[in-house]
Amino acid sequence: MKNVPTNTLLGMGTVFAWVSAVAGFTGLLVRWHESYLLRPDAGHIPVSNLYEVFILFWSLPR
Numbered sequence: 001m002k003n004v005p006t007n008t009l010l011g012m013g014t015v016f017a018w019v020s021a022v023a024g025f026t027g028l029l030v031r032w033h034e035s036y037l038l039r040p041d042a043g044h045i046p047v048s049n050l051y052e053v054f055i056l057f058w059s060l061p062r
Contacts, residue, residue, distance in 0.1 A: 024055050
């Protein structure tokens, strides 16, 4: 007998994890783009605090 609820939850968890990773990476790219729009000479990847570094590390593929 198949354990359908476990497979369903596993699939939902996998999809949620990928959606979260894409959303985090998209947010990082938007912040980076916005920093260039504010001051083109000072645009940089947004790693100015620990929260942004954690988002960067969680967004990178493993």
